[in-house]
Amino acid sequence: MDRLKDIGLHLLHWYNENKRDLPWRKTKDPYKIWISEIMLQQTRVDTVIEYYLRFLKRFPDVFKLSEAREEDVLSAWKGLGYYTRARNLQKAADFIVKNHGGVFPSTFEDIRRLPGIGEYTAGAVLSIAFNQEYPAVDGNVLRVISRIEGLEEDIGKEKVKKGIGEIVLKMMPEGNASDFNQSLMELGALICIPVNPICRECPVNGFCIANLTERQNELPFKIKKEKNTEPIEYWVAVIQDKHHILMEFRSRESLLGRMWGFPMIEKNETEEFEKQFEEKYGLKLKKKSVIGTTKHVFTHQVWKMIVVRCELEEKHSFASELRWISEEEQKELPIPTAFQRVFKLLDNENGWEQMELET
DNA sequence: CAGACGTGGGG
DNA sequence: TCCCCAAGTCT
Numbered sequence: 001m002d003r004l005k006d007i008g009l010h011l012l013h014w015y016n017e018n019k020r021d022l023p024w025r026k027t028k029d030p031y032k033i034w035i036s037e038i039m040l041q042q043t044r045v046d047t048v049i050e051y052y053l054r055f056l057k058r059f060p061d062v063f064k065l066s067e068a069r070e071e072d073v074l075s076a077w078k079g080l081g082y083y084t085r086a087r088n089l090q091k092a093a094d095f096i097v098k099n100h101g102g103v104f105p106s107t108f109e110d111i112r113r114l115p116g117i118g119e120y121t122a123g124a125v126l127s128i129a130f131n132q133e134y135p136a137v138d139g140n141v142l143r144v145i146s147r148i149e150g151l152e153e154d155i156g157k158e159k160v161k162k163g164i165g166e167i168v169l170k171m172m173p174e175g176n177a178s179d180f181n182q183s184l185m186e187l188g189a190l191i192c193i194p195v196n197p198i199c200r201e202c203p204v205n206g207f208c209i210a211n212l213t214e215r216q217n218e219l220p221f222k223i224k225k226e227k228n229t230e231p232i233e234y235w236v237a238v239i240q241d242k243h244h245i246l247m248e249f250r251s252r253e254s255l256l257g258r259m260w261g262f263p264m265i266e267k268n269e270t271e272e273f274e275k276q277f278e279e280k281y282g283l284k285l286k287k288k289s290v291i292g293t294t295k296h297v298f299t300h301q302v303w304k305m306i307v308v309r310c311e312l313e314e315k316h317s318f319a320s321e322l323r324w325i326s327e328e329e330q331k332e333l334p335i336p337t338a339f340q341r342v343f344k345l346l347d348n349e350n351g352w353e354q355m356e357l358e359t
Numbered sequence: 360c361a362g363a364c365g366t367g368g369g370g
Numbered sequence: 371t372c373c374c375c376a377a378g379t380c381t
Contacts, residue, residue: 040377047367048377081365084379118379138377158360185377194375195370225361255364300363337366363381370374 007148007207008171008180014203015183018190020045023052025182030104030129031062037124038085038116045189051080062102065093074259074334083259083336088116106130119161127177135165135172136181140188146220147192150209155220231295231304233267236342237277237285238309244324247333248281251321255298261339263322267306281322284313292345296338303338307345 019025022045024036035055039048055076059065065073070090077086092114096104105111112122123136135141142155145164153160172180191202199211210216239246248263250256263283265276277283291307325333330343 037377042364042376042378043366044368044376079366081367082378084364088379116379120378124377136377139375140377156360182377189377296365298363298365361381364379366376368375370372 003207004167004170005173007204008173010203010207011171011183011187012173012176012180015179015186019182019186020190023049028129030106030125032056033129034104034117034121034125035089037121037128038089039080041085041121042082043080047080051077062093062096062104065090066097066102071334075332078259078334079337079340081337083256083334085116088114091115092117104129106132108132108134123165124181127181129178131175131178133169133172133177135168136185137161137165137168138185140185140192141168141181143194143220144184144188144192147197147210147216148204148208150213150215150219152219152221154223156223229301231302233304233306234264235267235273235276236262236264236305236307237283238262238291238307238342238346239283239285239312240309241324244326245330246322247325247335249321249323255301256336256338259334259336260325261335262307262342264305273308280319282316282318283322284316285310286313291349294341294345296341305338305342307342 024032027033036048036052039052039055058076059068059073068090070087073086073090074083077083080086095114096102100110105114106126108122108126111117111125112119117125120136120138123134124138126132126134127136142161142164145151145167146155149167151160151164155161155164168181168184187202187204191198195217197216199205199208199216202208202211205211208216210219237246246263247260250259250261252258263277263281265273265280268276273287274285277285288309288311291309293304293306296303296305335343
């Protein structure tokens with residue numbers, strides 16, 4: 001008897017009985033599987049579902065995606081985060097159209113070469129869409145296999161990931177790469193969850209070293225990263241005329257680069273508000289009132305945004321990355337969540353006024 | 360290899 | 371409120 005193969009069979013059977021009904025499980029179209037896999041990177045299933053459906057309606061195949069304006073792709077992505085994913089998606093679509101005649105490649109090497117596709121995603125697309133026997137080692141799989149095998153090594157190490165991939169291949173029931181890989185991830189999502197896994201309901205609890213030795217909360221071993229930095233404080237300028245608001249197309253190098261935000265400068269003890277806005281944007285501003293503050297937490301930094309209503313001093317020209325934006329445009333443009341928060345503040349402000357009128 | 364890169368949900 | 375995380379990739 002082969003322990004690893006036994007485990008594989010149990011997982012596959014469990015998956016067939018317990019898998020969730022997710023939109024990307026209704027298709028084998030590699031294009032759609034690919035879109036789902038990219039969206040699911042570091043992102044929750046519940047969040048992805050609506051984006052996935054909307055994205056495919058808008059870009060139903062690789063040609064449509066390839067032809068689209070980058071701004072429209074980003075707009076479909078806004079709020080999902082990690083916006084490089086959206087740009088790479090389009091670059092890859094372009095490449096597939098130009099070099100593969102629009103047919104999604106079906107070898108590991110060709111898929112792995114596409115921008116935005118790493119070791120995990122290549123294995124996922126190849127196994128899920130083409131049922132080829134490659135491992136797809138994501139965070140779930142690292143956790144599930146570490147626990148089953150009682151692995152003590154740091155799962156952040158490339159060597160460990162490779163080793164876990166090999167174990168996955170040994171478990172994989174013949175001819176079932178697609179369902180088996182998904183079964184590992186599904187188990188990790190539903191049962192073998194990071195904290196307090198539900199071992200009682202696990203189909204392989206009898207095989208699982210972590211469960212048998214009651215170490216399910218100690219595994220997998222992961223080196224903790226440094227966390228919460230001090231917030232960086234910004235002055236954020238809200239400059240409105242009758243029906244427009246002045247927004248900035250952010251520079252390529254900046255965080256949230258090549259998307260739309262508000263003119264803003266880092267709060268600085270030595271330099272004045274007015275001087276900084278003039279130097280950076282050519283904007284002559286008069287500070288009117290503080291609308292409020294809002295915080296946005298990124299993985300690696302925190303913004304504290306002090307939102308200030310400003311008036312333009314006089315008619316003058318300003319930096320070309322600034323543009324008057326109408327309300328309709330506001331809905332279409334790729335404006336990330338960090339700046340949607342500012343609109344929220346403005347809405348609240350109006351809401352307060354209305355409440356005051358009513359009472 | 361470590362750090363950049365978003366966001367929202369749950370304990 | 372705070373902290374951790376979730377189907378990673380690129381540099």
